Amino acid sequence: MDLLRFTTAGSVDDGKSTLIGRLMYDTKAIFEDQLEAIEKSSQSRGDENVNLALLTDGLKAEREQGITIDVAYRYFATPKRKFIIADTPGHIQYTRNMVTGASTANLAIILVDARNGVVEQTKRHTFIASLLKIKHIVVAVNKMDLVDYSEEQFNKIKTDFLAFSDKIGIEDIRFIPISALKGDNVVDDSTQTPWYTDGSLLSNLEKVEIDQDLDLDNGRFPVQRIIENNDFKGFAGRVDGGILKVGDEVVAYPSKETSVIKTIETMDGKIEEAFPPMSVVVTLKDDLQLKRGDMIAKADNKPSEVETLKATVCWMNQKGLSVGGKYLLKHTTTEVNATVTAVIDKLDINTMNHISTDTGLQMNEIGVVEIQLSSAIALDSYKTNRATGSLILIDLDTNETVAAGMVK
Template sequence: MDYQHTELLRFTTAGSVDDGKSTLIGRLLYDSKSIFQDQLDAVEESSKKKGFDYVDLSLLTDGLRSEREQGITIDVAYRYFSTPKRKFIIADTPGHIQYTRNMVTGASTANLAIILVDARKGLLEQTHRHSFIASLLRIPHAIVCVNKMDLVDYSEEVYDQIVQDFTDFSAKLEINDIQFIPISALMGDNVVNRSENMPWYEGSTLMYHLEHVHISSDLNHIDNRFPVQSVIRPHKIDFQDYRGYAGRIDGGIFKAGDKIRVLPTGFTSTIKSIELAGEEMEEAFAPMSVTMTLHDELDISRGDMIVRENNSPDVTQDIEVLVTWMNERPLYNRTKVIVKHTTNECLGMVKDIKYKVDINTLHRITDFDAVEMNDIARLSIRTSKPLFVDPYGRNRLTGSIIIIDEQTNETLGAGMIVRKG
């Protein structure tokens, strides 16, 4: 089996407190035989100490002692496992409302979101919140796992009602593919193996779906975007005339001989060479990190962007963004911040807080004093110099920003560019 070329699926798990995320991940690892015997022995021993008459699989993911003592999972825990069909990276995010910002971090690179719902409780605020964030981040696939079916006697009626409730809510979301699976992570029903307790469910197991769901690239291979990270000018005599521009390709496909334009100056040239790890290559594409040389000596520095001659992003100092606020300090109008976008960094000012989003109804809230931690709000920001932006829906990399505190350099929020202002 050639694991090096096996497809990789990144997925995130989200849900309310005690919905069973850690147990579900533990069950996936256990039933897919992706844990070592010494890990299993340690978990069995810990389960006995807690007085359980079963193996508490949630302990496989709750690695920190302080987390176990509190009985909660904190921050984002990344787990890796593989099957003969696929490799997986799991971002296990906390369920507590005060950790919504962590879900944004964990879900930002995900291909798929698993949203857990406790069969006894149905849809809760965190279900809505995490589903909305998955929609905002343009995660293409979602699996709604109705967990703890063993505690509702594997009732088809309970499951059908939750499916109906979520379907009604998700009509307002932008998630293309939503699947529903009734499971019991504790008992193993429909996680890796099919459940004999729910003969009325005829769909696939969770593992089957994870192994077979179509992974589409979330990278834009149409619009050429190359933010310059650094300019390479070797001091060696043999390379006196060498001027290379290094960075990560954030969109499109670049080839030697392509005509390009440099932003913000607008100067044009032709790509002379593209190099990766010292080797010249005919073409390069997102998200490769390369060094380009041009036929003309142009004044280019960090923060500039090389694009195709007739395909430019918006060049603007006014942007509108949907922001998840991540800091305990509230945000008010006219606040000065630092805006980080690709390799660009500049001062900015929040001109207008247009509205906050009610996570339960997705309605706009216009009557408020400030944006608090974990709020999602739409802002209008004016920057001190032009940025080269695309809408987030078109390009995740050139359509996202980080907002930083001007005084402390703390991260204040993560934003998705909706459009130029």
Template sequence: MTNDILRFATAGSVDDGKSTLIGRLLYDSKSIFEDQLDSVERTSRSRGEEQTNLALLTDGLRAEREQGITIDVAYRYFATPRRTFIIADTPGHIQYTRNMVTGASTADLAVILVDARKGLQEQSRRHAFLATLLQVPHLVVAVNKMDLVDYSQERFEEIRAEFTDFAAKLDVTDLAFIPISALHGDNVVERSMEMAWYEGTSLLHHLENVHIASDRNLIDARFPVQYVVRPHKADDPDLHDYRGYAGQMAGGVLRRGDEVVHLPSGISSRVARIVTADGDLDEAFSPQSVTVLLEDDIDISRGDMICRPNNRPREARDLQAMVCWMAESRTLTPRSKLLLKHTTRTTKVMVKDLLYRLDVNTLSRDEHPAELALNEIGRVALKSAQPLFVDEYKRNRTTGGFILVDEGTNTTVAAGMVLDAD
């Protein structure tokens, strides 16, 4: 029995049943309180609905309920004896592409809902593409509302064939199809008697058993330094020379005694201790937060990187990256100046060029556009004022990802994925 964490995002067209599906998972897995259920039942009755509307468990904002759609990314948590789950419920509208990017950026798996009556829609294709662009390793196509097509195997197979053809254009590593009815609970937590022709597992069983350990980058040891720990206790001589480097492992494994190198200085040392609030560890791995002590006294500060001597990230000032523009008040244009936050380092960057803008519905490219506007995605060339220690995003989503910030307002205006670096 395991007790690890699976982060997954749900996406799809408007009214495909994302909120109902999550509500069903919470309800059938007994992960809601009685007062929550009572509140939802009362609200459902006051709206004249014949049965409990489980979507209300996730559509928490009054404005969302009044419009009948999910707008923001709603995070929900539940657990089974086998796993703990963190769900990002993302909106379906095209104008909320940025929300989908936010929700899927840390996901291990994405559930794309498809209405069995409507089949594959523009939003379904867009969200599937975004999930693969963000290197989400596992994709589940949940064909919902099967009860409205009489649980037809033929209809399910049509949608599976259509999506499989589309997925051939994408970088999909693991793809599964599950026919469900979120409203009635068919194949959500328990196998459905209405679809005896389906030989696969329920959605929850799939979520509990999908293998994610190998998705972690356990090769490239990456430790971005967030804070230098220098306690000052005159009555404790053991702490007089204490210098620890606190941060979160961004990849690989560090063990006590390992030879490491500090970037940007290039000075080598060895790991003397790995410290946590619960005591010392023999090793640390992603995404643990630890304090690392080295055998040698090196001038290390926030934003620096500790890694292995023969396995280093690229040290680069020039980046090519895919970015999703998230700002409403301004556009991204050549010569734009912004702040770039990458792991624990923040530096100024300038946009050297907009190489192309991508149509996420057709996957066609608009070469050298004048700008990127809200929710648009494109490939850009950036020039950094300071060196960055990066990996390609497809190799390491932490050291290959970054955000862009408006220096004047301190608001996040874009999310980026490193494609190449010099």
């Protein structure tokens, strides 16, 4: 079975946590003691029904305020597919949390309250999903029970959403009318919406095709560690792009030495080819002196090697970013010292406009910056490869991750 990672986003009280709770409850993915615990909590809170949102809202502040603050990860499986869910907060002050949760997602579920329609936060979350190059969007129009399962209201929301999403170029968008509270069209098809025939949310999650989302053209293998034993020398890592085959000509960065793949090995023995996101050990015909942080790339499709780069970054630290700030940049398995030499502009994530600025970035703001590196690294644009086009910045004094970035 393959694995689908998806994230949820939407305005406060649109029902994200309830939807995830419903998915897990109706697929029998929760234990009896968990169900008993949330039943007791629901009773003590005075809730009329079992509050399924309590399955994901684990922080005390989340339960008290009735909102999602942290990113909650949940796991479940059906006979067709395995799933990892990132329940992300909706409020603008937690933008960094949403970026973190969505950074590895294949698909985003954007919840829209059927009564309120498309609002500012709907556009903001969709824009962030497009920035992170999430190629599949499911617009779950929730609380349909509160608008009498109106087809007219559903179609209006669909029209409004498409009017702005066309501007940001998301290719695969699906619209599903649901009631997370009552379970309509979440796991099972609902009799309340005979006018809708495109399947429940779960059936769509099970059949969405994500294989082609991976970069299968550009062979990339960042080295994590070197394994040496007697006359054996192999390089362990994860295939982050392309299809690596025995006999392929490769180039090592930063040395630019060339060789040929001799074997590809796994815990289960040797294989002839490997593809993302497989973790393997590669041996080469020549004795190259590689180290952690080096990259093996196929010779017919080389990465860019740069000392200066531009990146879209989401600032995550209370201490703001200013020009001249020095950080440690982590990219795949390598780390280099870096200086932010310019803040080119800032993105207004509500209007999707670029704003000229020389004031830096504050927490939860997103902008385009220029970064000077202490030594060259091999990379791709984030648009080409999410793994080799992403980076983080780390504060040299506190060791805190202060920004997540996407190479332009």
